[in-house]
Amino acid sequence: MTTVGAYEAKTHLPALIERVEAGEEITITRHGTAVARLVPVDAPTAPATDTVVALLAARTGSRLGSEVRRLIEEGRA
Structure with missing residues (x-):
């Protein structure tokens, strides 16, 4: 840099x-x-919530409930 x-x-x-x-x-x-x-606008950065959701879904082998998803999207989880 x-x-x-x-x-x-x-x-x-x-x-x-x-x-x-x-x-x-x-x-x-x-x-x-x-x-x-x-920094370039196109820098490949995933929002932290998407990363957390993907890790949790992979760990449990299931999808998160809609309530948890809503809280994450609001930035409260």
Whole structure:
């Protein structure tokens, strides 16, 4: 992962965006402290709830009930 300062990021934003489109992740720092990260939108990340549901279903060999699914979708479980 590449790190650039805030001033450099502002100055070279179009070039940084091209690099991110190509799959690179870039951390932006201010006075040496990370403050932001540029990542591709298409980065393959599964929501945590989907991962938990898949693991529980695989472990029990059954599907979760609709009440549990509703709570997970609301972000309460």
